[in-house]
Amino acid sequence: MSxxxxxxxxLSVHFHTPEGVGRAVESVSLSIAPGETLGLVGESGCGKSVxxxxxxxxxxxxxxxxxxxxxxxQGRDLLKADPESLRRIRGREIGMIFQEPMTALNPVxxxxxxxxxxxxxxxxxxxxxxxxxxxRWLDRVRIPSAASRLGAYPHELSGGxxxxxxxxxxxxxxxxxxxxxxxxxxxxxxxxxxILSLMAELxxxxxxxxxLITHDLGVVAQTAGRVAVMYAGRVVECAGVxxxxxxxxxxxxxxxxxxxxxxxxxxxxLHEIPGTVPAATDPIGGCPxxxxxxxxxxRCRRDDPVLETVRQKRQVSCWLYDPSKQxxxx
Amino acid sequence: xxxxxxxxxxxxxAVLFLVSLTVFSxxxxxxGDPAQIILGINASPETLAALRARLGLDQPFWVxxxxxxxxxxxxxxxxxxxxxxxxxxxxxSRLAVTGPLALMAMAIAVALALPLGIxxxxxxxxxxxxxxxxxxxxxxxxxxxxxxILLMLLFSVHWGVFTAGGFPGWGEDFRGSLKAxxxxxxxxxxxxxxxxxxxxxxxxxxxxxxxxxxxxxAKGLKERTVVYxxxxxxxxxxxxxxxxxxxxxxxxxxxxxxxxxTLPGLGRLVFQAIGQRDLPVxxxxxxxxxxxxxxxxxxVDLSYAAVDPRIRLxxx
Numbered sequence: 001m002s003x004x005x006x007x008x009x010x011l012s013v014h015f016h017t018p019e020g021v022g023r024a025v026e027s028v029s030l031s032i033a034p035g036e037t038l039g040l041v042g043e044s045g046c047g048k049s050v051x052x053x054x055x056x057x058x059x060x061x062x063x064x065x066x067x068x069x070x071x072x073x074q075g076r077d078l079l080k081a082d083p084e085s086l087r088r089i090r091g092r093e094i095g096m097i098f099q100e101p102m103t104a105l106n107p108v109x110x111x112x113x114x115x116x117x118x119x120x121x122x123x124x125x126x127x128x129x130x131x132x133x134x135x136r137w138l139d140r141v142r143i144p145s146a147a148s149r150l151g152a153y154p155h156e157l158s159g160g161x162x163x164x165x166x167x168x169x170x171x172x173x174x175x176x177x178x179x180x181x182x183x184x185x186x187x188x189x190x191x192x193x194x195i196l197s198l199m200a201e202l203x204x205x206x207x208x209x210x211x212l213i214t215h216d217l218g219v220v221a222q223t224a225g226r227v228a229v230m231y232a233g234r235v236v237e238c239a240g241v242x243x244x245x246x247x248x249x250x251x252x253x254x255x256x257x258x259x260x261x262x263x264x265x266x267x268x269x270l271h272e273i274p275g276t277v278p279a280a281t282d283p284i285g286g287c288p289x290x291x292x293x294x295x296x297x298x299r300c301r302r303d304d305p306v307l308e309t310v311r312q313k314r315q316v317s318c319w320l321y322d323p324s325k326q327x328x329x330x
Numbered sequence: 331x332x333x334x335x336x337x338x339x340x341x342x343x344a345v346l347f348l349v350s351l352t353v354f355s356x357x358x359x360x361x362g363d364p365a366q367i368i369l370g371i372n373a374s375p376e377t378l379a380a381l382r383a384r385l386g387l388d389q390p391f392w393v394x395x396x397x398x399x400x401x402x403x404x405x406x407x408x409x410x411x412x413x414x415x416x417x418x419x420x421x422x423s424r425l426a427v428t429g430p431l432a433l434m435a436m437a438i439a440v441a442l443a444l445p446l447g448i449x450x451x452x453x454x455x456x457x458x459x460x461x462x463x464x465x466x467x468x469x470x471x472x473x474x475x476x477x478x479i480l481l482m483l484l485f486s487v488h489w490g491v492f493t494a495g496g497f498p499g500w501g502e503d504f505r506g507s508l509k510a511x512x513x514x515x516x517x518x519x520x521x522x523x524x525x526x527x528x529x530x531x532x533x534x535x536x537x538x539x540x541x542x543x544x545x546x547x548a549k550g551l552k553e554r555t556v557v558y559x560x561x562x563x564x565x566x567x568x569x570x571x572x573x574x575x576x577x578x579x580x581x582x583x584x585x586x587x588x589x590x591x592t593l594p595g596l597g598r599l600v601f602q603a604i605g606q607r608d609l610p611v612x613x614x615x616x617x618x619x620x621x622x623x624x625x626x627x628x629x630v631d632l633s634y635a636a637v638d639p640r641i642r643l644x645x646x
Contacts, residue, residue, distance in 0.1 A: 058547055091550030098548075103541040108563045108638050118549045153639040169549065 004031040004072070005209050006055065006177055011069030013050050013059055015280070022280035024050045024064070026233040029307060034176065037203065037210040039224030039241070041217060041256070043277065047233040048213045052179045055211075056094055057086040074176070092122040095170030095208075097199075099182035101162035105154040111138070112150030115169045122173050137168040141198060160191040167199060174206050181213045196223055217260055221245060229253050232277055232288035235307055238315040249316040251293045287319065295320055338631075342624050349620040350402075353613050354395050363387075364607040368411055385411070398613065408610030412603070417614045420599060427497055428588070428595035431511050431518070432580035436573065438519030439526055443569075446523075447530025448557065454535060462527065469524025478517040478590040485513055495592040514591045518584055522576045529572055533565040540564070566637055574630030581626060582619035 008030045015022035025047040032038045040048050053059045055071055057078065071078040073093070078086060090096075098104040106114060115137060116130035125133070131150060138146035141164040154162055163183060170178060180199065184192040200223060203210050212224055220227050221241060228238040229250065237250040248254045258271035275292035287293070290300040299319050307317040365381040366373065382388050386397060401407055407418040450462040486494035492513050498506040537543065538561055546560040585597035592598075596615060603611035634641045 056548060058544060087550050087552065089550070090548055096545075096548040098541060098545060100541060104545045106542040106546065106560050106564070107640055109560065117546075117551060117555075121549065121551050121555070155640050166545075169545075 005034045007031045007072040020281040039220035039227040040213045042230035046230045091118040095175035097180040141168045178210045367607045424596045434515035435518035439522040442523040443526030447527045450531040451534035466524040537565040578623035578626040581622040
């Protein structure tokens with residue numbers, strides 16, 4: 001896809017630890033079109049955040065290392081970009097929002113300064129000009145009496161307000177892509193809705209694409225157009241939101257959807273996927289989900305499946321859908 | 331803020347009261363009769379008794395203690411036996427040496443420790459970091475007086491650029507006085523820089539792993555802005571604590587270094603006063619040292635609030 005805004009191909013990020021090499025991200029491919037919202041779903045530790053950090057060149061290194069792949073942003077491979085041009089892209093072309101608004105804001109600097117900084121760094125605005133614009137942005141993300149908050153410190157704001165500040169900070173340079181890493185996880189449910197709709201609104205207004213990372217399928221259903229499901233460092237399934245929820249293909253996605261509590265589904269025990277995720281340092285042999293998969297067969301334990309397009313606009317990484325292996329279909 | 335200042339004032343008074351009582355008691359029971367020392371071993375019992383009566387040494391403990399506190403409150407203070415002047419005057423003239431010495435030493439320590447600590451943190455586990463850490467290890471291991479003597483040998487004896495001790499006095503020779511303080515300040519500063527460097531490094535390492543530093547990078551700020559604009563202010567808080575302790579200690583007199591460089595500072599004053607059983611001097615200098623430590627710590631508390639907006643002095 002050459003028209004993609006962001007195109008990740010075969011990205012592998014390894015962490016070199018005393019326990020061995022941790023394959024945090026293994027051959028991940030994703031793409032986002034301009035203006036599109038892609039939800040990236042998976043349990044904690046499945047490599048969602050590392051994938052996004054790799055996009056902006058912020059994988060902590062050491063111990064992390066990008067060992068393979070390419071990340072094309074607006075046609076340009078970010079992995080080959082020098083640190084200075086990456087810096088110019090961060091905050092300018094790609095805005096980021098993190099999970100914990102509590103710790104993601106600097107406790108000893110004023111809100112105004114933190115929101116205004118990208119303008120000074122990227123657009124060469126003067127401090128006072130940038131502060132004026134920051135005040136307008138704080139107003140835009142609906143922080144009451146915005147101008148008077150410029151001098152406030154993060155601890156003087158509530159969690160929801162802080163996340164609004166993060167959004168203003170990420171969007172102030174009108175980036176082409178907004179990467180939101182669990183933006184609502186640390187917030188109350190009522191705030192979640194507000195923050196998500198604020199993000200959706202700004203996204204439409206500025207025509208920004210969004211990579212939304214979450215472990216909450218409800219958030220994805222509400223916000224994203226397409227979803228990629230990650231498991232143990234790989235993308236196991238990628239599809240439009242509706243088809244994915246209507247008919248999940250990968251056994252892991254199926255398990256994930258079944259574990260979602262539903263209204264009116266009775267008071268029985270929630271479904272759980274048996275077993276645990278393999279450690280990232282375990283040697284690869286076969287599909288990483290094979291040990292927990294109810295439909296696993298011999299080949300699953302032997303060969304590692306790759307992400308294949310199986311139906312229109314649907315991709316899955318599972319031997320069950322391999323056309324050459326019809327005889328093994330259960 | 332007023333409530334905070336009052337609280338601090340009360341605790342300062344309490345500390346000074348306890349220190350005064352302790353110092354007085356210790357010196358009271360200490361062997362060594364000041365009258366005997368003043369008059370020498372050949373003095374007759376009658377002259378001894380007369381001098382003791384004049385100095386008030388024959389009075390009971392509480393009377394002596396009360397008399398001393400009374401003189402302090404009146405603002406006159408005691409009278410030195412050996413120098414035959416008011417102790418307050420002695421302290422203020424000696425402070426004119428010790429104060430600038432402490433300031434210079436800490437200025438040297440901070441000027442070295444902050445850049446080196448930040449450098450080491452940014453080059454963690456690389457040769458530059460290892461070199462800085464090895465240097466601080468040496469600084470921690472070397473005794474102050476030995477470093478003082480080495481500096482003296484190098485700068486004064488070998489190169490002859492600094493005098494090897496003594497102090498001309500600010501009024502007589504300002505430049506010469508500044509030069510006279512440089513080597514001892516360097517000896518004190520280098521050793522304190524070793525601790526501060528390690529502290530800056532570890533504090534900086536911790537802060538550089540914080541989420542908000544990642545946010546700063548994600549915003550596309552220059553690495554300089556990330557380190558100096560975002561991380562440093564947070565990393566300074568623990569460094570400030572130790573800085574305050576060191577400053578307090580130095581104001582209380584660098585006894586050893588002042589002796590090595592024969593500087594007429596507070597440390598040397600108290601050292602000699604103890605030897606000569608000049609009890610009024612010892613008492614009041616010790617009291618002053620305690621006050622200096624408490625006041626410097628109070629100033630450090632104030633500076634926390636300036637660095638970290640989360641710390642509220644009047645707060646709960």
